[in-house]
Amino acid sequence: MKIKFKDLQKKRDIPTLDGEADYINEMVYFHEGDLKLSNLELSQEGLNKLYPDCFMLYVTGNLTVENNIDNSYGGAMLVVEGDVSAQNIFTEINEIYICGKANISNVVLAYGASGYLKFYKLNTKLLIHETHPVSCWNITCELEINDYDGQFDKKIYKYLIADVYDVEEDDDCDCDENEDYYEECMEDCLYITFDENKAIELIKDGKSILKEI
Numbered sequence: 001m002k003i004k005f006k007d008l009q010k011k012r013d014i015p016t017l018d019g020e021a022d023y024i025n026e027m028v029y030f031h032e033g034d035l036k037l038s039n040l041e042l043s044q045e046g047l048n049k050l051y052p053d054c055f056m057l058y059v060t061g062n063l064t065v066e067n068n069i070d071n072s073y074g075g076a077m078l079v080v081e082g083d084v085s086a087q088n089i090f091t092e093i094n095e096i097y098i099c100g101k102a103n104i105s106n107v108v109l110a111y112g113a114s115g116y117l118k119f120y121k122l123n124t125k126l127l128i129h130e131t132h133p134v135s136c137w138n139i140t141c142e143l144e145i146n147d148y149d150g151q152f153d154k155k156i157y158k159y160l161i162a163d164v165y166d167v168e169e170d171d172d173c174d175c176d177e178n179e180d181y182y183e184e185c186m187e188d189c190l191y192i193t194f195d196e197n198k199a200i201e202l203i204k205d206g207k208s209i210l211k212e213i
Contacts, residue, residue: 002054003030012058014079015097015118029054034061034082039068042094044075062100071096072200090200091117107203108141110134111196126210130194143210153192164199164209165192 005023008014008030017023029051040057041047047054055076062082069078071091083100089108095116102108104124110117111130119136127134127144130152145155156165173189175182199209 001030002027002051004028005056008058012060012081014058015095015099017077017095023055026055027053028056028058031057031059032061034064035059036064036066038066040065040070040078040086041073042069042071042076042078042091042096043073046070046073047076068204069096070200072196088203089117090196090203092196107209108134109196109199109203111194128194128199130196152194153190154187156192156194157187157190159211160199160209161211163202164196165194167192 003011005020005026005028008028011030037050040063041049042057044055047057051057057076057078059080059082063080063084065084065086067087069084069086069089071078071089071094074092074094077095079095079097079099081099083102084098085103085105087104088106089096089102089104089110091110096118097116098119101121102119102123104122106124107126107128108117108122108124109128111128117129117134119139121138122136123140125142127139127141127146129146134146143159145159146152157167168191169189173186175185175189202209
């Protein structure tokens with residue numbers, strides 16, 4: 001059912017949202033119990049195809065998405081009180097709150113300087129987050145690549161296929177190929193830009209963006 005955000009605040013103990021005062025009179029689609037979907041596109045246009053005139057989907061139970069939860073174009077929000085399962089999550093802006101466990105079979109990709117992605121517990125194969133806040137009490141993943149440890153570029157270069165990043169070399173780089181540290185020096189001279197749109201395109205096509213190491 002549809003409900004105004006201010007009425008939802010009275011009905012449920014919901015997370016505090018960034019700029020929530022702007023949403024007081026906006027409509028939320030409130031789903032009681034479990035929900036199953038084939039795909040969930042969280043652009044404003046995508047959500048409105050499922051739930052017209054709503055800026056948020058709020059689920060009190062578990063959310064099962066057969067394929068992707070796609071917030072790569074932003075615009076709408078998702079709050080789930082229970083657990084979530086999906087193949088992939090892509091998010092750029094706006095909030096996604098999963099109060100329970102998130103079992104994401106393949107990739108969680110969070111990028112962009114705004115928005116928030118919060119889990120109680122996350123289990124996934126690959127987690128990539130670039131300048132995007134990701135909060136989780138317990139993360140289990142085979143590989144995590146983030147830009148908070150100063151190694152983002154090196155990890156992208158080492159673990160991901162060349163199709164999803166661009167490389168530029170510093171013209172002022174002075175590495176001596178006769179020295180033992182030549183390879184490390186050359187890595188430090190590379191400027192690597194992650195192409196999240198290309199990565200999402202490949203993942204949606206069922207292809208892996210991981211190198212075979």
